[in-house]
Amino acid sequence: MTTATRSSQIPARAVYDRFPLSSLADLARSATMVLSLGLAVLIAAGCGEQRRDSGPAPSRRVVLLGFDGVDPDLVEQWRDKLPNISKMMDAGTFRRLQTTTPPASCTAWSSFTTGLNPGGHGIFDFILRDPKTYLPDRTGAVSHPAEYRFGMFLKKPETFTSTMSGQAFWTVADRAGKRSVVLRVPCIYPLEELEHGYEQGGLGVPDMRGSEGTFHYWSSDLSPRDAADPDLGGKVLSLANAKKVETVIEGPTNPLSESHERLTVALKLEAAGKDALNIEVAGRSETVEVGRWSDWFRIGFQVTPLSTLHGMARFRVLEVEPNLRLYLSPINHDPADPAIVLTQPPSYSKELQRAVGDFKTVGWNHETWGLNEERIDEEAFMQDIWSTFRETEAITMHELEDKKTELLISVFVETDRTAHMMYRLMDPEHPAYDQALAARYGDSIQKTYQRMDEIVGKVVAKLGLNDVLLIISDHGFHSWRRGFNVNSWLIEQGFMTLKGGAKSTERKFLQDVDWSKTQAYALGVGGIYINQQGREGKGIVKAGKEAERVAADIASRLRKVVDPKTSRPVVSEVYLAKDTWKGGRLADGQDMQIGMVPGYRVSSATPLGGAPEGLFEDNKKKWSGDHATSQTSVTEGILLSNLKVGPKSAEDSPSILDLAPTILTLLGVPVPPQYDGRALAVTTATGGQ
């Protein structure tokens, strides 16, 4: 896999849910996609402080903990190391939880949130393609930049809309007068306004650069590759090799700059011996030793003398001698004074910051990108995992103290991010398996499960007699050893033709496709679209029977694809849209979705429309576990409870779609008729729901 250009870098980390918004903005030059920032002060000032209402505590609370990507097989395998969960497995419930097709986080969490299948909520993948241009955009939050007049005065702050349809079930409960606290549910940003409750944004909240999380990397010894592309794998900057160096941190686009220049803040560095660096930003300095994360630095980007956009980030000194190398985490919006709405009500982020101290606010709140690009090592990544675990735990425990809340939902994603990055170290057959690293970090995923168990134990200790605890994951996990180039396969099979009859291309975004001779194309994590007349910009396949025939032909040939390295079929299911989803957003989804056997995923180049040479490639990257292109029925999540929950029959497994109706029923709120799941039976202390 080449890493020669920025566009070829994107898929390597874009796997399913890692997709920098800024790169798309650069490509498409679309006004609505360019992220800039509004004035924090004005947004915050416009929203009054909401006071927690008094009144009697509910007789029963429903507490739902989400642990992203927790796999039922691994829970069973490590059961004797998970004492709290093991107790629940004996006395309460442990079931496999059916997930969505595809088993991807945003798709599954959107179904959890809205009670609808993807055909209803419209989040089929991490991308949403424009059929007219064939260009992918990111699903979820779409930014509408701040508007300024006369170069100075704010006309309208930055706002966001969502590509997700439907309403969160806790909003339904809120309208019925129920108070919810909803923490970091992925892919629900921008947040719906609540009358009684509180929400904290999770995956989907951008960093200050308007991306999902762009790091800075400075080095006095950049490789020629790094020097040639300053945005390679983050923001890469060159340093002079001296005892004292001055450089800048590049923040958000200046909303007053017509050329989209970025606002910067001065950064002063001075060696403090061989293994430490004195770092100074905006008058605050800290001596940071090699091998640990600094404390939070507050970083203010001044737009005008009257307005500053407030962020915060942490440094990691990688090396002082002989070369100076420094890493800066993505710049988070400061929860104490954010430039965008991070919570509902907006003042809630300040309230949380006062209660528990600083916490990350960017949705993609782990250093997967830095590790995948090998700017930081496993130690840095895992240290950050543990500190982020603590932040989310602190907020969760703080909210558990509030006995007036009837529904508390809190989602931890450390289990998913660690599995993505560390699967290679517990799979000796993985192409990126490394014995020395495995000896040190081979148990990283297991440790996150043990950490989950510890949190479960603490939450259980805080529950009242009648409280219901539900613990779920959105999908399971598999090793990702080999990548399948779907567009290259479509070319080989004659469904796609490149300009000039080429058999492969290094360029992304389907730029070299000859649409007059192309029947189908792949985008996203396992989606295939028919190049349909009247729908696609240059469609050639007639809608109806002809499109169905092409889809059926592709599906039957996909099932026969064999990896020459293992001589085994790799596609176990092909999900046709009409048999898989239903609802008003069906037309926005892929015409078919590939379901692969464990060990396989679509290649890194496929999601953004690349067609490299060859059909298969070893996955040598650190992003080594995945789930989004897997066969749905073998990628289930988990459902755990302190009570007996679920369909009576062991054959009838509960689904992530069942949570919304189950929880509303527990709260005594009528279930909206359009929901696709059903309320599960919950046997409480009083014998029923």
Ligand SMILES: [Zn+2]
């Ligand atoms: Zn994941």
